[in-house]
Amino acid sequence: xxxxxxxxxxxxxxxxxxxxxxxxxxxxxxxxxxxxxxxxxxxxxxxxxxxxxxxxxxxxxxxxxxxxxxxxxxxxxxxxxxxxxxxxxxxxxxxxxxxxxxxxxxxxxxxxxxxxxxxxxxxxxxxxxxxxxxxxxxxxxxxxxxxxxxxxxxxxxxxxxxxxxxxxxxxxxxxxxxxxxxxxxxxxxxxxxxxxxxxxxxxxxxxxxxxxxxxxxxxxxxxxxxxxxxxxxxxxxxxxxxxxxxxxxxxxxxxxxxxxxxxxxxxxxxxxxxxxxxxxxxxxxxxxxxxxxxxxxxxxxxxxxxxxxxxxxxxxxxxxxxxxxxxxxxxxxxxxxxxxxxxxxxxxxxxxxxxxxxxxxxxxxxxxxxxxxxxxxxxxxxxxxxxxxxxxxxxxxxxxxxxxxxxxxxxxxxxxxxxxxxxxxxxxxxxxxxxxxxxxxxxxxxxxxxxxxxxxxxxxxxxxxxxxxxxxxxxxxxxxxxxxxxxxxxxxxxxxxxxxxxxxxxxxxxxxxxxxxxxxxxxxxxxxxxxxxxx
Amino acid sequence: xxxxxxxxxxxxxxxxxxxxxxxxxxxxxxxxxxxxxxxxxxxxxxxxxxxxxxxxxxxxxxxxxxxxxxxxxxxxxxxxxxxxxxxxxxxxxxxxxxxxxxxxxxxxxxxxxxxxxxxxxxxxxxxxxxxxxxxxxxxxxxxxxxxxxxxxxxxxxxxxxxxxxxxxxxxxxxxxxxxxxxxxxxxxxxxxxxxxxxxxxxxxxxxxxxxxxxxxxxxxxxxxxxxxxxxxxxxxxxxxxxxxxxxxxxxxxxxxxxxxxxxxxxxxxxxxxxxxxxxxxxxxxxxxxxxxxxxxxxxxxxxxxxxxxxxxxxxxxxxxxxx
Numbered sequence: 001x002x003x004x005x006x007x008x009x010x011x012x013x014x015x016x017x018x019x020x021x022x023x024x025x026x027x028x029x030x031x032x033x034x035x036x037x038x039x040x041x042x043x044x045x046x047x048x049x050x051x052x053x054x055x056x057x058x059x060x061x062x063x064x065x066x067x068x069x070x071x072x073x074x075x076x077x078x079x080x081x082x083x084x085x086x087x088x089x090x091x092x093x094x095x096x097x098x099x100x101x102x103x104x105x106x107x108x109x110x111x112x113x114x115x116x117x118x119x120x121x122x123x124x125x126x127x128x129x130x131x132x133x134x135x136x137x138x139x140x141x142x143x144x145x146x147x148x149x150x151x152x153x154x155x156x157x158x159x160x161x162x163x164x165x166x167x168x169x170x171x172x173x174x175x176x177x178x179x180x181x182x183x184x185x186x187x188x189x190x191x192x193x194x195x196x197x198x199x200x201x202x203x204x205x206x207x208x209x210x211x212x213x214x215x216x217x218x219x220x221x222x223x224x225x226x227x228x229x230x231x232x233x234x235x236x237x238x239x240x241x242x243x244x245x246x247x248x249x250x251x252x253x254x255x256x257x258x259x260x261x262x263x264x265x266x267x268x269x270x271x272x273x274x275x276x277x278x279x280x281x282x283x284x285x286x287x288x289x290x291x292x293x294x295x296x297x298x299x300x301x302x303x304x305x306x307x308x309x310x311x312x313x314x315x316x317x318x319x320x321x322x323x324x325x326x327x328x329x330x331x332x333x334x335x336x337x338x339x340x341x342x343x344x345x346x347x348x349x350x351x352x353x354x355x356x357x358x359x360x361x362x363x364x365x366x367x368x369x370x371x372x373x374x375x376x377x378x379x380x381x382x383x384x385x386x387x388x389x390x391x392x393x394x395x396x397x398x399x400x401x402x403x404x405x406x407x408x409x410x411x412x413x414x415x416x417x418x419x420x421x422x423x424x425x426x427x428x429x430x431x432x433x434x435x436x437x438x439x440x441x442x443x444x445x446x447x448x449x450x451x452x453x454x455x456x457x458x459x460x461x462x463x464x465x466x467x468x469x470x471x472x473x474x475x476x477x478x479x480x481x482x483x484x485x486x487x488x489x490x491x492x493x494x495x496x497x498x499x500x501x502x503x504x505x506x507x508x509x510x511x512x513x514x515x516x517x518x519x520x521x522x523x524x525x526x527x528x529x530x531x532x533x534x535x
Numbered sequence: 536x537x538x539x540x541x542x543x544x545x546x547x548x549x550x551x552x553x554x555x556x557x558x559x560x561x562x563x564x565x566x567x568x569x570x571x572x573x574x575x576x577x578x579x580x581x582x583x584x585x586x587x588x589x590x591x592x593x594x595x596x597x598x599x600x601x602x603x604x605x606x607x608x609x610x611x612x613x614x615x616x617x618x619x620x621x622x623x624x625x626x627x628x629x630x631x632x633x634x635x636x637x638x639x640x641x642x643x644x645x646x647x648x649x650x651x652x653x654x655x656x657x658x659x660x661x662x663x664x665x666x667x668x669x670x671x672x673x674x675x676x677x678x679x680x681x682x683x684x685x686x687x688x689x690x691x692x693x694x695x696x697x698x699x700x701x702x703x704x705x706x707x708x709x710x711x712x713x714x715x716x717x718x719x720x721x722x723x724x725x726x727x728x729x730x731x732x733x734x735x736x737x738x739x740x741x742x743x744x745x746x747x748x749x750x751x752x753x754x755x756x757x758x759x760x761x762x763x764x765x766x767x768x769x770x771x772x773x774x775x776x777x778x779x780x781x782x783x784x785x786x787x788x789x790x791x792x793x794x795x796x797x798x799x800x801x802x803x804x805x806x807x808x809x810x811x812x813x814x815x816x817x818x819x820x821x822x823x824x825x826x827x828x829x830x831x832x833x834x835x836x837x838x839x840x841x842x843x844x845x846x847x848x849x850x851x852x853x854x855x856x857x858x
Contacts, residue, residue, distance in 0.1 A: 009545060009727065016549045017556060020593055024586040288581060294675050390685065393678050478577035482568070495687035497568050497671075498577065502691055506569075509698030516702045520709040523625075530630040 057195035066190035069136055069173055070149040075194065077148055084148035086256040091265075092134050094145065095122075099267050102367075112141075112446070113370050114265055115383060117316060117405040117459045118213040121371065121418035124445035127170045128422040132208040139170035141445060154188075156204045157197040163188045164207075168422070202227060202238065205247045213313060219264075221312035221355070221401040222303070222467035234308045236469050250277065263464050264384055269364025273466070275299070297396040300359060301476040303465050306401060307353050311339045315350035316405035319456035322433045345421075345430045347406075357399030357465050359488055363388030366462075372448050374414045380404075381416075381459045390494040397491065401463040408435060410443075412451030416459075418442040536735050542641055543727045547607070550598045551724055557591040558700055565697055588668050595665065610644050611654045618647045629713060638732040652703070660699055667693040753829070756836065756846040757803065761787050764844065773829060773851050776822040792820050806835050806845045816852065827853040 056062055061075045077084050091097045096110020107113075111122045111129075122129045123141070130138040136150045137143065144150070152171060154163050166174045166185050174185045210216060210225050217224035232239030237250070250273050251260045260273040275298040282290035292301075306312070323331040323344050330344030339351035365387035375381050388395030408417045420441035421429045429438035435454050443450040481488045482498030489499065543551070564584040567574045575583060602608040620636035625648075628636070637646040645653065670689045677685075711720040715730070723729035747754050753770030757763055763785050771779055774790070791799050795818045802812045812833050818826050829849045836844035 013545060013549050013552065013725075017553045020553070020590040021586075024590045286578075288578075288585070291673075291675075294678070391677055478581070479571070482577055483571050494676075494685045495690045497690065498571055500687075500690070501569060501694070505691055505695055505698075509695065512698055512702050513705060516705045520705060524709065524712070526630055531632075534632060 056197055059195075062194040063191060066194070069152065069154070069188070069190065072190050072194050073136075073149045073151050073153050076153045076197075083153075083256065084151055087134070087151050088145065088148075090256055090258070092256075092258070093151065095133065097261075097266060101267075109267060109368065109370075110265060113372075114368055115371060115407075115416050115418065116264060117383060117403060117407050117461050118219060118313070119421065120318075120407055120416075121442070121446070123371075123418045124420040124442045125422045128168050130171045131165050131167045131169065132212075133171045135171055137170050137172065154190075154193050154197065155207065156200045158193050158204065159196045159198045159201070160189075160193055161203055162186075163193050200246075200248060200253075202247050215313075217307060217310045218313045219403070220463060220467070222306045222465045224307075224310045224312075226309040227467075230309075232471060233474075234468060236471050238467075252277070263366045263386060263462060265368075267366050267368055272364060295396055297362070297398040299464075299466055299469070300357075300397050300399050302469050302472070303357065303399050303467075304470055304474060304476050304480070305354050305356060306399075306465050306468050307355050308468055309353075311337055311351035311353040312355070312401065313349055314352045314355070314401075314403060315348075316346070316403070316407075317348040317456075318408055319347060319406045321345060321347035321429075324433075344433075355401070356487065358402050359397050359491060360386055360400055360462065361388040361390060361392070361395045361491070362386045362398040362464065363392050363394040363396075369416070371418060371446060372415055375409055375416060375457060377409070377411060377414065377455070377457055381457055383459055383461045386462050386464070390491075397488065399465045401465055403461045403463060404458070405460075406456040406458055408439065408454050409457040410439070410451050410453060411455045412453050413449055415448065416457070417450065417454060418446055418448075420445065536733055536738065537730050538733045538738070539728050539730050540641055540733060541727050542639075542644060542729045542731060543724055544605070545727065546597075546601050548724060548727055550594065550601065553594050554591070554598075555704075557587055557594065558704065560587050561591065562697055562701055569694060569697075585672060588665075588672070592665060592669075595661065611650055611657065613651050613654055614647050616647060618651070621646050621648045625710075625713070639729070640732050640734065656700075656703065660696055660703075663692060664696040664700070667696065751850075753849040753851075754846070755849065756844055757787050758844045759807065761803065763787060763790075765846075770849065773827070773849060774819065774821050775825070781822065790819055791817070795819070802833055803845055806833050807842055809835070809842060819849075827851065829853070 059079075061078060064071075064075070066072050066075075087093050091110065094108075094110065096108045096112060098106050099109040101107050115121050119125070119129070126141070126143070127139045130143075134152045134155055135143075136152055152165070155165060164173060164185055165171050166178060167180050173188050175187055177187070178185050206223070206225070206227060209220070209223055210227065212219035227235065227238055229240055230238050232242035237243050237245045248258070251258050252273075253259070257271075259271050261271055279298070282293050284290045284293075320342070321344060323342070325331055331342060332340065332344065333342035335341040335351060337351065337353060340349050341351075342348050366384045367387065368385075369375075369381060369383045386398075386400070408419055409415065410417050417439045419429055419435065419438040420427055421438065424431060425441075426432060427434070427437040427441040429435065432438070436452065439450050439454050440452075476487070479498065480486055482496065484499060484501075486499055488496065561584060564575065564580040564587065566572075567580040568577065568584065574580065602611075617637055624633060624636050627633075635646075637643075639646075667689045671686065671693060674686070674689070711724075712718070714720040719729065747767055750767075751769050753773050754765070754767040755763065755770055756765040763782055766779065766782055771777070771782065774782070776782055787799060787803070788796060798815065798817060802815075805812050814830055814832050816828055816830050818828055821827060829851050831847060831849045833845050833847040835842040836846050
C-alpha cells in the first residue's frame with residue numbers, strides 16, 4: 001500500500017517541479033510573438049515632396065545660350081528667388097557652422113579652423129579643395145560668400161549625370177576638354193543640364209562625399225563609389241535590390257538645410273540623423289536586446305564590418321613623403337589589393353577592407369583641435385575627441401573608424417602646421433618637395449606663425465560609422481562582445497558579463513569547490529576504511 | 536524509540552527538489568556566461584538563466600509562505616547548543632561508529648549545524664543572489680537612482696554567491712550519506728518517510744486514543760450527576776444503538792433495570808467516594824429492549840485531586856462460551 005502511495009506522491013512531486021518551468025517557458029516564447037514587423041518600423045518620417053513637378057525644359061530662360069555656369073545660377077534664381085538666401089546659410093556653402101563652445105561663445109567651426117590627418121587643411125590649397133564646394137571660384141581666402149551667382153546649383157540638382165567640376169579649378173567646370181590623371185573632363189552642356197534638374201539623388205551627393213580625402217572611400221569607410229549600385233548585403237537601406245533609399249530619405253532636407261553632421265567638423269549634438277527617425281528605439285523581438293539599446297547604439301551591432309567593397313585609408317604617414325627614383329620620377333607603390341601603399345607626394349598609407357570597427361563611448365558631442373591650439377608632442381594627438389563615457393547617461397557605445405597618421409607640426413610653437421601642398425608656385429610641396437617652404441606659405445595664409453622648424457606628430461581622428469548597415473541576420477552575435485577577447489575589450493571602466501572577471505575571485509571560488517570536493521573524498525575514504533576494520 | 540515517520544511534507548519535498556534543480560541549472564547557465572564555454576549558446580544561456588531566475592523567485596515566495604503558515608520556520612531558529620558535539624562527530628565520531636549527537640524528531644528535523652547553514656542560505660546567500668541577479672537584469676546604470684558605480688560590485692558578489700552555493704551543494708550531497716544508512720536521507724527527501732526518534736509519551740497517547748476508538752471494549756464516562764458524557768462505538772454496538780445522540784446526555788438509569796441498576800448506582804457512589812470496585816458481570820438493557828451480559832470496570836476521573844467523574848470499559852460476554 002505504502003509503496004504505491006509514495007510512488008504516486010513522487011510522481012506528483014516531479015510534475016509539480018516541472019510546472020513552473022513549463023509556465024516560464026511559455027511566458028518566454030509568448031513574449032517573442034508580441035511584436036510584429038510593422039511595429040518595429042514605427043515612425044515613418046519621409047518628407048513628402050512639396051514642390052510641384054515642373055518640366056524645366058519648357059522654360060524659355062533655360063533655352064538661352066549659357067556662356068558661364070554662373071549664368072545658369074542666375075537663371076535658376078530668377079524663379080527660385082529665395083534659394084540663394086537659404087544656400088548662403090548652409091554649411092555646404094560656408095564650410096562652417098556656428099557652434100556654441102564650452103564657455104558659451106559662438107564660434108564658426110569649419111574647414112578654415114579645423115584640421116584633419118588626411119590632406120590636413122584648406123588654407124593655401126583652396127583651388128584643389130574647393131572642387132568640392134557648391135560654388136564657383138573659391139580660389140583663396142578672399143572668396144566673397146555673398147555673391148549669389150557663385151552658387152553652383154547644378155552640381156546638386158543635375159539629373160543627367162554629365163555635369164563635372166574640374167578637380168583643380170576652384171569649383172569651376174572646364175571650358176574646353178581637359179585631361180586630369182588620365183580622365184578627360186568635357187565642358188558641360190548647360191542647356192541640357194539646366195532643363196533636367198531635380199531633387200538631389202545619391203549621384204549628386206556622392207560626387208563629392210564618396211571621395212572625401214581625395215579618393216574613393218578614403219575618408220569615411222562607409223560611403224563609397226559602390227553606393228551607386230550597391231546591394232542590400234552591403235547597405236540594407238541603399239541597396240538597389242532592396243529599399244533603394246536616397247541619401248535624402250534619412251538626411252531630411254528643408255530649405256536647403258540638410259540634416260546630418262559629421263563628427264570631424266561638428267562639436268554640438270544637434271541636427272543629427274538618427275536611426276530612430278524611422279525605427280522604434282527598442283525595436284527587437286527579444287526584450288534582452290531592447291535593454292541593450294540603453295547603452296549600445298544601433299550601429300554597433302548592425303554595422304559589423306565596413307569598407308565592405310572598396311578599401312578605406314586607415315593610416316597615413318606624411319613623414320615619409322618625397323621619395324624619388326634616381327631618374328627623378330616620384331616613387332609610387334601599391335599593395336596586393338591595388339591600393340596605394342606609398343606615394344611620393346603624400347607618404348605611406350595603409351588601406352583596409354572588410355574591417356571590424358573600433359568602439360568608443362559617444363554622447364553626440366566632439367571636442368576639436370583647432371588650428372593654433374597647442375599640442376603635446378609626447379602623446380598621440382586626437383583631432384576630434386568624441387565626448388561621453390560609461391558614467392554619462394546620454395552616452396552609447398558606437399562603432400568608429402579611427403584614422404591614424406603622422407602629420408607635420410611646429411615643435412617650437414607647438415602647433416600643427418597647415419602645409420601649402422597644391423599649386424604650381426615655388427613653395428607648394430607637391431611641386432617642390434620642401435616642407436619648410438610649404439609650411440611657411442601655408443601658415444602665412446591662415447595668419448599663424450611658423451618657427452622654421454618642423455617635425456611629424458602622431459595624430460588620430462574618429463569617424464563614426466553610420467552607413468553600410470547590414471541585414472539584421474548579419475548583426476553581431478552576443479559573443480562578439482561578451483567574450484574575454486571580444487570587440488569591446490578596449491572599453492574600460494565598466495563590468496561586462498563574459499568579458500570581465502576577477503581572476504582572484506574565480507580562483508578562490510574554484511579552489512573553494514575543489515577543496516570541499518577533496519575534503520569530501522578524504523572523509524568518505526576514511527569512513528569506508530574504518531568501517532571495514534570494524535568488520 | 537524509532538519509528539518510520541512522515542517527516543518531509545509534499546510541498547517541502549517539491550520545494551527542495553525544485554530548488555536543487557534551479558540552483559544546478561542557474562549555475563550551469565551562469566557559468567557558461569561567466570567562463571565563456573559553449574553549451575547552450577550565449578543567447579540561450581542568458582534566456583534560460585533569466586527564466587530560471589524568475590522560476591526560482593516564484594518558488595521562494597511560495598516557500599516563504601509555506602514556512603510561515605506551517606510554522607516550519609521554527610526549525611531554522613539557530614542554536615549553539617551541541618554545535619561542538621556535531622562538529623566533533625563529523626571529524627572523529629563518525630569514523631568510530633559513535634552515535635549521532637543529536638536526535639532527529641518531527642519537531643527538530645535539523646541538527647544545530649544544519650540549522651545554522653540552512654538559515655545562512657535562506658537569509659543571506661539566496662536573497663543576495665536574487666537581489667544581485669535581478670539588479671543584473673534590470674538595473675540600468677547610471678540612470679537608476681541608486682548609485683553603485685556600475686555593475687562590477689553586483690557582478691562580483693553574484694559570482695561569489697554562485698561559488699558558495701556550489702560548494703554548499705557538494706558538501707550537502709555528501710552529508711546526506713552520513714545518516715543511519717548512506718541512502719536513507721535521500722530516500723526520505725524523495726518519499727517523505729524516514730525512521731526517526733519519536734516521543735514515547737506522545738506515541739502512547741496516540742496509541743491509546745486509537746485503542747479506545749477502534750478497540751472492541753466499550754468505553755463510557757459518567758459525570759457526577761449521573762449523565763452519560765461519552766461512549767465509544769463499541770459501547771453503542773453492545774447496546775444495539777445506532778445513534779450516539781440518543782445516549783449522550785441521558786442518565787445512566789436508562790442502561791440497566793432492576794437489581795442491575797441498583798448495583799450500578801451503588802458502584803458509582805463507591806467510586807465517587809474514592810473506593811475501588813471489583814469487576815462484575817451484569818445485565819444491560821439494550822436500546823431494542825433486549826437484555827445482554829457484560830463484564831465491567833469502573834475507575835475514578837480526577838480533576839485537581841477530586842473525583843468528579845467515573846469511567847470504565849465494558850466487555851461483552853453474552854456470546855462467550857462459558858466452558
